[in-house]
Structures are given as C-alpha cells and as structure tokens.
Amino acid sequence: MRKIILSIIGVLLIILSVLFAKNLIANKNKPKPVREKVVKTVFVDTVVNGNVKIVIPANGSLVAKRRVELYAEVQGVFKPSNVLFKPGQKYSKGQALIRIDASEYYASVQSAKSNLYNTIAAIMPDLRLDFPDVYQKWLAYLNGFDLNKSTPELPKLTSDKENYFITGRGIVSSYYNVKNLEQRLSKYTITAPFTGILTEALVTEGSLIRSGQKLGEFIDPTIYEMEVALSKTYASLLKVGEPVKLNNLDKTETYKGVVSRVNGSIDATTQTITAYIEVRDESLKEGMYLEANLDAKEEQDVIEIDRNLLLENNQVFVIRDSILDIIDAKPIYFSDTKVVLKDIPNGTVILKKSVPGAYAGMLVKPFKNSENNQN
Structure with a gap:
C-alpha cells in the first residue's frame, strides 16, 4: 500500500513540473508592454514686466479719536437731572453730564x-x-x-x-x-467737553460718589481711529495724509480713511511699526473690526503671480521647447495669495497654474487657449 501512495505522489509531481515548464516558456515568448509617454497639458503665461502697486493689507478695531474717561475729583451725592446718565445718551458741548450735590x-x-x-x-x-x-x-x-x-x-x-x-x-x-x-x-458739575455720546455709565442718580471714582466714558462718535501694526520694511513708505481704503469683514461696505499718525519708533519685540488710520462715517461704531489696504509704493519692471508658483530657493518654472526648466527670481513683496517678482526677462513663458509633481526636464504641452497676458 505504501508503494502505491508513493507512486501516485511521484506521478503528480511530474505532471506539475511539466505544466510549470510550459507556463515559463509561454511567458518568455510574450512581448513586454510599451509604457506610454504621458505629456501633461499646462496653463502658461508670457511675462510682460510692468508697474505693480504694492498694497499692504492690515486690520484692526475702531477706537474713538476723542474719548474722555470721567472721574470724580470731589465727594457727594449724584443729583438727578432731566437727562438720564445712561450708555447711549447724547450730550451737547457744555451740557452737564453729572451734577454732584454741593450745597x-x-x-x-x-x-x-x-x-x-x-x-x-x-x-x-x-x-x-x-x-x-x-x-x-x-x-x-x-x-x-x-x-x-x-x-x-x-x-x-x-x-x-x-x-x-x-x-x-x-x-x-x-x-x-x-x-x-x-x-x-x-468740579461738582462735570460738563461735556464736546458733543458726543456716553458709552459707559458706572453710577446712577442718588448714589454716593467718592473722590477718584470712575464715573463712565464719553466719546465723539463722528471720528474714529484704527491702529495697525506693519512690518518695519514699510517704515519709510508710510506717510501722513496718505488715503486708505477700508472695508468690513463681509466686504459689503467700504470706507475712506487717511493715515493720521505714524509712530516714530519700532517695537523691539515684534519689529513692527504702528500707524493710525483716521476714518469718518456715521455708520461706524467703536469696536468695529475693519480691514485696510495701504498704498505703500509702486514697483517698476516686475510681475505678480500666485504664491504657490514660487518654488523653494526663490525659483519659478519656465517652459523651453515644451520642457519645464527652473530659473531664479527676486521676490519683492509677498501678500496672502500673490508675490511680486523681479529679474524675469520679458517674453519668458512661465506656468500660470501649478502642476502636481512638476520637475525640471518634464515634458509638457501648453494649453492652446491659455491667456498669454500678465495678471
């Protein structure tokens, strides 16, 4: 019985060996598949150097330019009056804000x-x-x-x-x-130094006021300032009187402002310079958050492209005879989405949109309907 089993196993091994040999011979005769060469279609742009206005974005909240913190210099009882001392109450210049009993x-x-x-x-x-x-x-x-x-x-x-x-x-x-x-x-009567509105009231009629106690805050609601911190690079570019465009966060309202003051010193910690933008508008309120665009200067013989097109070591892709190449560029200014470059010759064909996996020497095909105009 043992001899019969060994014989059967031997026959099976011989059959499997023959089948494996035939399979190897068949695969050897098959031609290897030819890998197709993929040519990516890319959007391109032709460089035309020109003038680009550098606009510095900044943001901040509004603060009334004229504001007064009201403090008591004497002690006494707050006398009631016809006008309630409440936040939002308007007062004319010279009108009594608070009368303290001075009998x-x-x-x-x-x-x-x-x-x-x-x-x-x-x-x-x-x-x-x-x-x-x-x-x-x-x-x-x-x-x-x-x-x-x-x-x-x-x-x-x-x-x-x-x-x-x-x-x-x-x-x-x-x-x-x-x-x-x-x-x-x-000093028992505190009058409004200018026409304005009460924004904070910390006492009420009939309460005892003590010397040195804070009573509230009074502002002029017709003129506001926005404090912005800018890089020290623009310290020499900011000028008092320069017009500034401002808008709210929703981009639904625009306002006109002007640079009213520029700090004479640079913050040693942040290396920024503080500028103050004055803006007047009846719809504005203290504490509103606005975005500002300051016109710093105009650069000549430059182009503006998307930031994601600038490679490491300040290089950009160019196209020469349908092949990608890399050249050096000189960045002048960076914004959130754009970069201004210098030293790129006119007529140079560059990428308009980034290409995933792009490398120097890569074969590409420019898109025929691509606009060859500088953005």
Missing part, C-alpha cells in the same frame, strides 16, 4: 467770599485818608462785588505803599483762597 461746600465758599468783602470794606476809611488816589478804584470794586457771581479780580496795585498796605491786611491771600474754593466748587 454744604457752596455755603463755605459764600462764607469765604463774605469775609473777603468785609475785609475790603473795613479798610476803605484808611484808603480814603491815606491813599485817596486809589480809593475810587477800590470803591468801584466793592460796588461790583456780587456774592452770587464769581469773585472779580482784585484791582491792580500801582505802588509799593499800596501793595504793602493791601497785602498786610491779608486781602490778597483771602482773595486767592476764595478763588481756590470757587475752582473746586466748579
């Missing part, structure tokens, strides 16, 4: 003014006898003295004797003490 302090001011009046009145007999030439002017001063109005300026002292006499009676020091009290009394 107690006002009484002390009136007392000081009365003392000054009495002191001057007490010396009038002496002036009439010893200084008859100045008596009339001091009499006129007393007649024009009104306790309900601001204290008038003292008559001008014309001689040393008069000066010694008036100063010796303490009239000059009393006068300046009264003026100091009147000056402080004026």
